[in-house]
Amino acid sequence: xxxxxxxxxxxxxxxxxxxxxxxxxxxxxxxxxxxxxxxxxxxxxxxxxxxxxxxxxxxxxxxxxxxxxxxxxxxxxxxxxxxxxxxxxxxxxxxxxxxxxxxxxxxxxxxxxxxxxxxxxxxxxxxxxxxxxxxxxxxxxxxxxxxxxxxxxxxxxxxxxxxxxxxxxxxxxxxxxxxxxxxxxxxxxxxxxxxxxxxxxxxxxxxxxxxxxxxxxxxxxxxxxxxxxxxxxxxxxxxxxxxxxxxxxxxxxxxxxxxxxxxxxxxxxxxxxxxxxxxxxxxxxxxxxxxxxxxxxxxxxxxxxxxxxxxxxxxxxxx
Amino acid sequence: xxxxxxxxxxxxxxxxxxxxxxxxxxxxxxxxxxxxxxxxxxxxxxxxxxxxxxxxxxxxxxxxxxxxxxxxxxxxxxxxxxxxxxxxxxxxxxxxxxxxxxxxxxxxxxxxxxxxxxxxxxxxxxxxxxxxxxxxxxxxxxxxxxxxxxxxxxxxxxxxxxxxxxxxxxxxxxxxxxxxxxxxxxxxxxxxxxxxxxxxxxxxxxxxxxxxxxxxxxxxxxxxxxxxxxxxxxxxxxxxxxxxxxxxxxxxxxxxxxxxxxxxxxxxxxxxxx
Numbered sequence: 001x002x003x004x005x006x007x008x009x010x011x012x013x014x015x016x017x018x019x020x021x022x023x024x025x026x027x028x029x030x031x032x033x034x035x036x037x038x039x040x041x042x043x044x045x046x047x048x049x050x051x052x053x054x055x056x057x058x059x060x061x062x063x064x065x066x067x068x069x070x071x072x073x074x075x076x077x078x079x080x081x082x083x084x085x086x087x088x089x090x091x092x093x094x095x096x097x098x099x100x101x102x103x104x105x106x107x108x109x110x111x112x113x114x115x116x117x118x119x120x121x122x123x124x125x126x127x128x129x130x131x132x133x134x135x136x137x138x139x140x141x142x143x144x145x146x147x148x149x150x151x152x153x154x155x156x157x158x159x160x161x162x163x164x165x166x167x168x169x170x171x172x173x174x175x176x177x178x179x180x181x182x183x184x185x186x187x188x189x190x191x192x193x194x195x196x197x198x199x200x201x202x203x204x205x206x207x208x209x210x211x212x213x214x215x216x217x218x219x220x221x222x223x224x225x226x227x228x229x230x231x232x233x234x235x236x237x238x239x240x241x242x243x244x245x246x247x248x249x250x251x252x253x254x255x256x257x258x259x260x261x262x263x264x265x266x267x268x269x270x271x272x273x274x275x276x277x278x279x280x281x282x283x284x285x286x287x288x289x290x291x292x293x294x295x296x297x298x299x300x301x302x303x304x305x306x307x308x309x310x311x312x313x314x315x316x317x318x319x
Numbered sequence: 320x321x322x323x324x325x326x327x328x329x330x331x332x333x334x335x336x337x338x339x340x341x342x343x344x345x346x347x348x349x350x351x352x353x354x355x356x357x358x359x360x361x362x363x364x365x366x367x368x369x370x371x372x373x374x375x376x377x378x379x380x381x382x383x384x385x386x387x388x389x390x391x392x393x394x395x396x397x398x399x400x401x402x403x404x405x406x407x408x409x410x411x412x413x414x415x416x417x418x419x420x421x422x423x424x425x426x427x428x429x430x431x432x433x434x435x436x437x438x439x440x441x442x443x444x445x446x447x448x449x450x451x452x453x454x455x456x457x458x459x460x461x462x463x464x465x466x467x468x469x470x471x472x473x474x475x476x477x478x479x480x481x482x483x484x485x486x487x488x489x490x491x492x493x494x495x496x497x498x499x500x501x502x503x504x505x506x507x508x509x510x511x512x513x514x515x516x517x518x519x520x521x522x523x524x525x526x527x528x529x530x531x532x533x534x535x536x537x538x539x540x541x542x543x544x545x546x547x548x549x550x551x552x553x554x555x556x557x558x559x560x561x562x563x564x565x566x567x568x569x570x571x572x573x574x575x576x577x578x579x580x581x582x583x584x585x586x587x588x589x590x591x592x593x
Contacts, residue, residue, distance in 0.1 A: 204389065
């Protein structure tokens with residue numbers, strides 16, 4: 001009986017007893033969630049337009065952050081290093097389209113997937129040769145990201161919100177908003193959606209495969225850079241960052257591989273839920289460190305009931 | 320130039336070629352895949368304003384021919400002259416820019432999108448407004464969107480598919496999907512419309528509808544059409560001239576009545592040993 005109480009009653013009692021602490025936990029989870037959502041978004045964009053599951057999205061985050069910090073360390077001022085990094089991501093997109101995607105057009109999905117693993121390996125090696133493998137500190141202040149924190153006192157308690165986290169959330173909202181407008185309203189955005197549906201048909205209405213692919217990989221690169229800056233500011237820039245990309249997998253399972261909205265909601269949900277689970281159930285009952293596996297178990301359970309994910313597009317097929 | 324245009328008076332793109340002149344000229348085109356010859360030294364032309372049929376038994380190279388015309392394939396030999404411009408190869412999106420639209424043997428539509436969005440996709444090449452305006456959906460981009468939307472609605476009326484305007488095309492029966500695909504091609508206001516087996520898999524009634532649409536497009540809009548079709552009755556009724564391919568070679572090229580009586584054509588269809 002004791003255990004049932006610990007699982008079903010006590011955690012909620014704790015939440016109500018200390019609402020300020022509860023809010024703090026939710027906020028921390030939300031910030032992680034925003035990052036998961038951004039990474040998942042990178043996956044979704046590329047999958048939507050080319051049916052490629054881009055294994056390299058995680059390393060692109062590292063590579064973008066490394067380039068930014070690396071340029072700064074070599075004496076490039078921050079305000080120049082940022083656009084230069086964007087230019088590097090654009091060149092990367094062009095190189096990937098020319099060297100990897102174009103020769104493999106019309107190959108089975110699994111081959112393209114393997115090719116993205118190749119890109120991952122290449123970027124790890126290339127990044128290390130150029131910028132070195134040691135950990136670096138994100139140039140947070142030089143990018144004018146505020147570092148103080150706001151203190152709120154709701155319910156007579158105490159909630160602290162770091163300004164760089166707030167900046168991350170606001171930045172992500174702006175980025176995602178712009179992306180959604182672009183996808184839904186613009187001609188290019190329509191072309192991206194069309195391309196994912198049927199390559200042949202897309203070609204026949206005048207959509208250029210290579211232009212769209214470069215564009216999509218560049219957008220994924222921009223998202224990677226944003227993720228890299230934010231995550232780097234919290235945890236430093238190192239190749240270990242790549243591991244967070246795997247957190248995007250349960251987000252994708254939840255949100256569905258093709259849904260932008262799914263990636264956002266899935267990311268936020270997993271971020272918040274894993275934090276709540278860790279604090280209220282994991283630490284008292286399981287000895288903590290549940291954040292490493294919670295997302296995967298949660299996604300598995302959801303998949304049992306909704307195989308297409310929460311927001312996955314139902315596949316319409318007449319037979 | 321502000322002329323009011325009604326639904327039935329929409330004109331084909333002004334392509335600088337007068338009716339009855341050569342719009343597309345295929346000269347000595349050969350195409351092979353590795354050692355397999357798909358097309359061998361074929362020449363024929365399409366005149367502005369006509370309906371030109373390409374027929375032949377299975378594997379004769381008809382679809383390959385269409386793929387060469389709209390840039391999916393690049394022939395190893397020969398040249399193609401379209402609207403007076405000579406070319407050997409062209410990317411598909413460039414062919415679209417020059418006014419070539421097509422449909423496919425196995426319908427190629429954006430299955431997850433509605434009928435309206437599919438046909439609208441055909442207009443996307445014509446949208447010129449700045450991307451910033453498009454994202455805000457305001458100002459010139461909005462005006463442009465409305466104008467294209469009107470053109471699309473006219474096509475929907477013309478093809479009598481108002482009732483499935485909002486339906487995802489993946490859910491539609493095959494005959495209607497073919498019609499939507501024709502609509503998307505029409506939305507591009509092409510100089511040359513390529514139809515790859517527009518009536519494959521249709522019942523008699525659907526075939527009659529489709530024939531009517533093809534004739535109307537040709538007569539009311541003045542659109543030049545090149546089509547591949549297996550139903551001989553339909554081909555002979557619709558087309559002005561017929562080119563017959565067999566094993567990648569041209570074996571006849573004339574008006575339907577003469578082609579029908581041609582011994583080579585009859586042999587090809589009946590399978591006389593070569």
